[in-house]
Amino acid sequence: MSVQNKKIALQFENVDFYYKNDVEQIPILKNVSFSVSDGEFVSIVGASGSGKTTIFRLIVGLEESNSGSIYLNGKQAKNRLGKVGYMPQQDLLMPWRTIRQNAALPLELQKDHLDRNTVNNLLEEFGLKGYEDKYPHELSGGMRQRVSFLRATLSGSNVLLLDEPFSALDAMTKLFMQEWLLEQWEKQQSTILFITHDISEALFLSDRIYIITDTPFSTLEEVNVPLERPRQQHHLDKKEVVELKNNLLERFRMRV
Template sequence: MVGGSVGDKLVIEGLHKSYPVRTGEVTALEDINLTIGNGEFIAIVGASGCGKSTLLRIIAGLENGYDGTVRLGDRRIAGPGLDRGMVFQEHRLLPWLTVEQNVAFGLNGLVPGEKERLVREHLDLVGLTGFARVHPHQLSGGMAQRVAIARALVNQPGLLLLDEPFGALDALTKIQMQQEILRIWEVERTTMVLVTHDIDEAIYLGDRVVIMSSRPGTVKRIVPVNLPRPRDRTSYEFVEIRREIYAEFFAEAERPFAYAI
């Protein structure tokens, strides 16, 4: 059975990230302070270019050269590690490998039979037991993302990072995948951090919604979502939280195109 181990607390303190440009530098993130508890599901929303994905990449260890502290438990994040998994908007599966080979790709140094067991359990977790021997081109977009999720979870990380993982899917598949990731979270209780442009998705999935300001990105506000699961997107309480989050963006926006989230 797939384990339900819970990871360490994620602590971000005084995070500042700039990029050099020809005329000087551009500040992407400024004074980010955020603590994410064990087993929590956090959703991050903000205008395009506010640094949401940069923040996720720093947590994943894919970006460095920042000021401040990013810790998972008592360990400072200084690079990629098996304690963190990441799912991108595109599934990024290797087309020449089968589904089971893609899931097993990062598993090394295991005793005979252990790799096969982990792959089998995680394909079962994402509902793809019968598709182990097929190749990515034979899968729908939603099924390919399920494989990507299984691959990210197979090393049993304490923290799963989701960078707009359903953004390229059609509306119905997107809703199905939101339900799927929520089911997986309820089974695994892995800490999850989701970056999304979809406010409804953020409210439906998140324990808290982190609203980031326009560049330079800062944590403008954190909205708790104290609604029981499964959540009804048409309920008065859900709509009120949506209205509250939208108001933050409209209050900041100065031009029509800045409303895009």
């Protein structure tokens, strides 16, 4: 089924948002509309302070828009806290809880029955077998991010928000984690909205990319990624992908 024929998992409709201090209102989003289809992988690329994380805070429910509507799976969502899976840049694992206990936290918060075997099976699927009873400080950065992603998926939502989850990893681990993330996404058929500063990362992972070049912004420039799936890192060397990357880099360079 093509993306055009899929249902919409996430939608912004004419959303305005501004921060207010003692002196003035600082606009970030002005009449913004965009959508992400069910099962799609979409990235948002923009400079620091452009409003990328503000979009996530609005989706999660940590901020409320000043006007406009936000829809999850076709329904206008007034109270969105706990309704989407969220994976932040820092893994935020609780150091006093084991890996199993950290992974199962969303189930505890939802008061779902904790099936030890189910959680253990998921830990094995995520490459964490043998680490269930260890603590976060005993794991590498990449493994900690696997736990964080597992915790996000256990939210029960088909919509997952990933906010620069690999930016703190070394270059080699980052590449491996990107490949691992695509494998998990394809297995779970979830919808992912991904924030990154890394244009190569966005091109490798995404079906589409939304570009933010100005703040405040009223439109998200949309770029379709000219790569089929499944993907490997060397596919980024294709001529049309290299040209697209250079074009995007030049657009950002002109605004620095």
